[in-house]
Amino acid sequence: MSTPSTETVEWRVEPGQIGYRDALERMTERNRAICEGEAREMVWMLEHPPVYTAGTSADGAELLDPRFEVVEAGRGGRYTYHGPGQRVGYIMLDLKQRGRDVRCFVHAVEGWVIATLADLGVESWRSEGRIGIWTRDIDGREAKIGAIGVRVRRWVTMHGFSVNIDPDLSHFAGIVPCGIDDFGVTSLARLGIDLAPAAFDEAMQARFGDFLEALEGKACALS
Template identity: 40%
Template sequence: MNKQIALQDLGSKDFKDTWDYQEELFKGILDTKIKNRREAAGLKTKNYFLFVEHPHVYTLGKSGDVSNLLLDEQQLTEKGATFYKINRGGDITYHGPGQIVGYPILDLDNFFTDIHKYLRFPEEMIILTLEEYGLKAERSPGETGVWLDVGTPFARKICAMGVRASRWVTMHGFALNVNANLGYFDNIIPCGIRGKAVTSLHVELGKKTVDEAEVKTKLLKHFAILFEAEFVK
């Protein structure tokens, strides 16, 4: 088992370019697994964790409804945003500046082969990180992501989740609103859930901005503990 995870911070990068890069890494892991199975090659599979910030973009998952995008092509252009249908689970979401997006591309054979456990761990990483900022975040039954004030009229989502897995290899991941412009969420029905608000860490803390590097450090700390992993550059 290889419990080392190669950490890459891609900075600001176009969504489609990042998606293509994810697919390249994902395929590399799958190819190694196939080679091991066919030839008993005994090669270690690699694991990756990508941090990235995307320019304004809306993405729709496999089970999503395009009517949850409330903009036409001209309006997207006017907003400086793009739109992609992609191969993760979930419905529609927004990515943009001020949001920390994380893509763990892991061979779960290196950790545990339980997809439900895998889905819970990134959520737990977010919950534990937000706890360090004095926020009580939690899961909302039947709804993806991480929320605040679950079960009240003030429930609001602070982190979206959406993953793809094949042969125990994962891709896509989470999007945590840290200093996000929440106005862009007004142009969609986030995750197809009507009547629920979206929030950002800087809003919850009453700050103009939150140190994103500090948030990333906390996220990685909790991820490493949960997965019993070591990050390498």
């Protein structure tokens, strides 16, 4: 099997911050254009101003302190927080060309983030029954360092992942992140890793070919 090409996918890095509603509108339009064959697939790396987003399974009781705007995201999952110091990656890929397997796609995204964090010196993992990317916090307990949330429309993916580089972790206290209140949230900075957003983007891009290979080869379905 040939190695999947990364050249057919646009890699875009957004300068500065972009409001969540604006990003959602632009992502929806790009999704439509990809569905219609009018645009290339895309990975979009960006940062949002502080916002709480509600997935399709969000429970109002888990919105503890809505100190920031709350936006219905249309993705799967519950409440999550986005804000400065957190890197967000929106993935718009055509699964008609990549196996039509949503479970495999999610698994491959998780593996992509986990492999990148390992390259940056952080061991992380999936946890059975708990959505997201987990690691060992400075107190020795498991804590969430990354979130995963996706939507698939006409077999083209939307949304993606977020990883905490150096956000204000107190902002997560306004919600029960992803419906899980028994564990904390951490970041690369809290773990002692000083990393610029551009360096994180470059590390993710360096692993992008591996992600496509796992997705298209369905290695994710076997692990």
